[in-house]
Amino acid sequence: MTEHSESSLPCEWCGTAVSQAATRTPRRYCKQSHRQRAYESRRTQRRMQGAAEVALQAVGWPR
Numbered sequence: 001m002t003e004h005s006e007s008s009l010p011c012e013w014c015g016t017a018v019s020q021a022a023t024r025t026p027r028r029y030c031k032q033s034h035r036q037r038a039y040e041s042r043r044t045q046r047r048m049q050g051a052a053e054v055a056l057q058a059v060g061w062p063r
Contacts, residue, residue, distance in 0.1 A: 013038050 008017040009026060013034035018027045029035040056062075 008019050008027070009033065010016065011018050011030040011034055012028050018020045018030045020026050029038065
């Protein structure tokens with residue numbers, strides 16, 4: 001496992017250390033592609049959650 005100092009945080013997608021610039025908002029991903037993959041994953045998860053809710057309503061669940 002990679003050690004992280006105060007000036008770096010783990011990438012939320014792959015866990016690689018992400019160096020932090022002196023900005024207000026810390027960087028969460030080491031690459032733009034990891035940011036995109038995380039967005040796609042969240043979007044798919046929300047869509048699946050919505051589809052499950054619709055399916056349960058269609059069969060009258062919960063009773």
